[in-house]
Amino acid sequence: MKIELNNNKIFYKNGSSVQEIHPFWLRERANGEKYLDKKTQQRLFDPTSLNVEIAIKSARINNDLLEIDFNDGVNSKLNIEKIAEEFSKEDEVIYGIEKVKWNSSFTDFKKYKYSDELFETQEMYDLLLSFYKYGFVIIEDVPTEDNFLVKFANKVGSVRRTNFGEHFNVKSIPSPNDLAYTSLPLAPHTDNPYRNPVPCIQLLHCIINEVSGGLSTLVDGYTVTEDLKKENPEFYNILTKVKVKFKFIDKDVVLEHWAELIQLDENKKLKQVRFSPRLDFVPILEKSELDLYYKARKKLSAMYNSDQYRIEFKLQPKDLLMMDNYRLLHGRTEFDANEGSRFLQGCYLDFDSTEGKLRHLKRKFNL
Numbered sequence: 001m002k003i004e005l006n007n008n009k010i011f012y013k014n015g016s017s018v019q020e021i022h023p024f025w026l027r028e029r030a031n032g033e034k035y036l037d038k039k040t041q042q043r044l045f046d047p048t049s050l051n052v053e054i055a056i057k058s059a060r061i062n063n064d065l066l067e068i069d070f071n072d073g074v075n076s077k078l079n080i081e082k083i084a085e086e087f088s089k090e091d092e093v094i095y096g097i098e099k100v101k102w103n104s105s106f107t108d109f110k111k112y113k114y115s116d117e118l119f120e121t122q123e124m125y126d127l128l129l130s131f132y133k134y135g136f137v138i139i140e141d142v143p144t145e146d147n148f149l150v151k152f153a154n155k156v157g158s159v160r161r162t163n164f165g166e167h168f169n170v171k172s173i174p175s176p177n178d179l180a181y182t183s184l185p186l187a188p189h190t191d192n193p194y195r196n197p198v199p200c201i202q203l204l205h206c207i208i209n210e211v212s213g214g215l216s217t218l219v220d221g222y223t224v225t226e227d228l229k230k231e232n233p234e235f236y237n238i239l240t241k242v243k244v245k246f247k248f249i250d251k252d253v254v255l256e257h258w259a260e261l262i263q264l265d266e267n268k269k270l271k272q273v274r275f276s277p278r279l280d281f282v283p284i285l286e287k288s289e290l291d292l293y294y295k296a297r298k299k300l301s302a303m304y305n306s307d308q309y310r311i312e313f314k315l316q317p318k319d320l321l322m323m324d325n326y327r328l329l330h331g332r333t334e335f336d337a338n339e340g341s342r343f344l345q346g347c348y349l350d351f352d353s354t355e356g357k358l359r360h361l362k363r364k365f366n367l
């Protein structure tokens with residue numbers, strides 16, 4: 001990447017492509033102390049109040065700085081490398097991390113160890129990278145007293161509170177408002193598809209686990225939906241188009257949200273999976289369309305539930321599982337509550353927490 005000057009116009013050259021940089025784009029980035037607050041990196045002026053016809057009076061390059069005098073009297077010295085960083089139209093820090101697809105053969109994943117210092121270390125950066133690659137991470141030895149889970153979440157970012165509270169207790173109870181609070185098996189599902197927005201990340205912290213069953217299960221929704229796209233594009237397509245209603249009710253609230261089982265982004269890449277077949281209601285479509293939809297959902301469900309994709313492991317007390325609720329499905333096998341206690345605590349985070357922490361650690365360690 002190179003910056004070139006020609007007749008008070010500024011060009012960037014990248015390989016064989018040469019493009020003029022709009023003068024206003026440069027003027028908006030004026031960084032003298034009158035224009036930019038050094039600490040917050042926030043503008044001290046409102047660029048929408050400037051004349052859009054702004055022009056460059058003169059410009060020169062001094063080593064790694066591009067110095068510009070604009071025709072409104074403003075002088076600015078811009079770091080050329082910083083300009084280059086802005087050429088990407090996507091968030092490269094997060095989208096640059098390549099997702100690794102996995103299936104049931106993925107058993108040798110790395111586990112991380114908790115320490116009070118963890119959150120500000122390069123190990124934490126590595127942990128977050130691993131989370132973005134695989135969609136989950138396990139941290140061992142996380143203290144269990146006084147709902148430590150919430151403190152943990154708030155050290156990563158800010159806990160996402162819901163109507164279940166800041167955190168929820170997953171144990172078998174007499175009159176539950178959700179099947180999670182029984183000893184029944186839970187088939188692979190994503191949490192809370194009836195919320196808008198859906199909580200991005202789920203944390204499950206094992207406090208007590210005395211039963212022989214109750215294994216935790218995970219499925220990579222990314223692997224499954226990519227396989228479905230290859231094997232049965234018609235099924236895949238309808239599941240990316242039909243919006244279904246997800247619903248949760250209890251005595252205080254009625255939560256509803258309409259969305260696709262496989263939601264794509266504007267580039268047709270996977271944005272989010274939702275799967276919770278006890279809570280979804282498809283609208284009345286043409287009979288032939290519903291015919292296809294039901295076959296497609298059945299196939300997707302069979303894939304999510306097949307041994308080919310699922311990993312199973314037992315969470316030990318103090319283990320904390322952090323998983324991407326937009327990518328992974330989770331569940332558990334049945335357990336016998338007469339064998340002893342099984343007690344997990346859960347809470348949610350949103351992606352701004354993990355993204356913010358990851359960028360901060362990248363900056364801190366110059367990575």
Ligand SMILES: O=C(O)CCC(=O)C(=O)O
Pocket residue numbers: 170180186191215216330331332344346
């Ligand atoms: O009991 C478990 O291991 C998982 C429960 C669950 O799915 C949840 O709390 O969201």
Ligand SMILES: [Fe+2]
Pocket residue numbers: 180189190191330
């Ligand atoms: Fe769940």
